[in-house]
Amino acid sequence: MKVKEAIFQWYQENGRHDLPWRQTSDAYKIYLSEIMLQQTQVKTVLERFYFPFLERFPTLQSVAEAPLDDVLKMWEGLGYYTRAKNLHHTAITCKGILPRSPEELGGLKGIGKSTAHAICAFAYHEPLPILDANVKRVLCRYFAISVKNEKVLWERAWELLHVKHPYAHNQAMMDIGAILCTPKNPHCNACPLSFTCKGKSAPENYPKPIKKAKVLTKKRFALVCEHEGKLGLIQRQEKLLHGLWGFMQVDEVPEGIFLGKVMHTYSHFKLELEVFKPFLHVKIKNYFTCKEIEKLALSTVDKKILKLLNLKK
Ligand code: SF4
Structure with missing residues (x-):
């Protein structure tokens, strides 16, 4: 045959x-x-x-x-x-x-x-x-x-x-x-x-295996900004999570209260995110109640931050 x-x-x-x-x-x-x-x-x-x-x-x-x-x-x-x-x-x-x-x-x-x-x-x-x-x-x-x-x-x-x-x-x-x-x-x-x-x-x-590059760990900082009981979120512009809503992230350690840490693994890197409530005002246009946030499309890492915040309450 x-x-x-x-x-x-x-x-x-x-x-x-x-x-x-x-x-x-x-x-x-x-x-x-x-x-x-x-x-x-x-x-x-x-x-x-x-x-x-x-x-x-x-x-x-x-x-x-x-x-x-x-x-x-x-x-x-x-x-x-x-x-x-x-x-x-x-x-x-x-x-x-x-x-x-x-x-x-x-x-x-x-x-x-x-x-x-x-x-x-x-x-x-x-x-x-x-x-x-x-x-x-x-x-x-x-x-x-x-x-x-x-x-x-x-x-x-x-x-x-x-x-x-x-x-x-x-x-x-x-x-x-x-x-x-x-x-x-x-x-x-x-x-x-x-x-x-x-x-x-x-x-x-077949095919010959290619040596996998070591998975890098990126360290960043997430900012939890509150205003009148609402949380400040931004709509992501970067390629990976474009269009999703989430907490603002920065590369430098912010001055503020440390709330905890979340980890997330993407296909090419690991993200270690330290979560802070900043002392200084951060310019964020959109603030949402918890109910409103439920209706938004959020990335998994931002859901982990929300979980962390709920655990803190
Ligand atoms: S190597 Fe793959 S395609 Fe070839 S016989 Fe085995 S299972 Fe089938």
């Missing part, structure tokens, strides 16, 4: 057919799942985010009509908030209706080539391969590629694609990467690619 047929067969018998984004041909729902799954595990997306988001925003049109703050609020806790901002931007740009061609889709903010192909393959069964992190790992091992190279990987993805069954093929490749061809201890015995896999004798060499 040819490898393409073996992958197809394996998917019929072992694929994760019950995932909700596999039971729809609605391009918006498929697009949403692809974006949510980019940096987040299936379990988390499934248990906490996919359904509540769709309940609040059942169509891309409803995303386009909502203020960004509402979209961010529904994204709260999922992290990588640029994804939510791009989704909102894209919804407005295409007036609530996604284009059908992969080229046009790929031109929209936050939709890369692989996501564009995934939307077209899953919603319209177009014969296009995808290349997410799991698929890249499978291809590197199957073709014994030691150094990841986008151009080479796309060529290999096209080579392996089952053009008659692009939907099942791509879903299978994602499942094989997630379930069988795992980063550590892959289950080659159960893998449909096993009989022609060039890398199965030493899968850990």
Whole structure:
């Protein structure tokens, strides 16, 4: 049996057919799942985010009509908030209706080539391969590629694609990467690619592991400013948490009362945040009651500060 047929067969018998984004041909729902799954595990997306988001925003049109703050609020806790901002931007740009061609889709903010192909393959069964992190790992091992190279990987993805069954093929490749061809201890015995896999004798060499840089710890200071029983918050401008509300942070130790410390780990660094109530007046435009804060989209680190303040009361 040819490898393409073996992958197809394996998917019929072992694929994760019950995932909700596999039971729809609605391009918006498929697009949403692809974006949510980019940096987040299936379990988390499934248990906490996919359904509540769709309940609040059942169509891309409803995303386009909502203020960004509402979209961010529904994204709260999922992290990588640029994804939510791009989704909102894209919804407005295409007036609530996604284009059908992969080229046009790929031109929209936050939709890369692989996501564009995934939307077209899953919603319209177009014969296009995808290349997410799991698929890249499978291809590197199957073709014994030691150094990841986008151009080479796309060529290999096209080579392996089952053009008659692009939907099942791509879903299978994602499942094989997630379930069988795992980063550590892959289950080659159960893998449909096993009989022609060039890398199965030493899968850990494909691709060659890159030494991870040491995670840096940044130390900063958060300012808790109160005015008439309200807390002063700013809307973040920096790339990582853009659009979310939170306590002002500074690099220098402020003069004030030390309230405690919170830690938070981001993908590339750890943040150690000492929380102060400053003695001097700090210029902050927006003050909110606790009830109002509940309605704002806050980052996890700012929620930790709120928890710290509640513990202090
Ligand atoms: S045979 Fe092993 S190394 Fe090769 S693709 Fe399958 S799980 Fe990965």
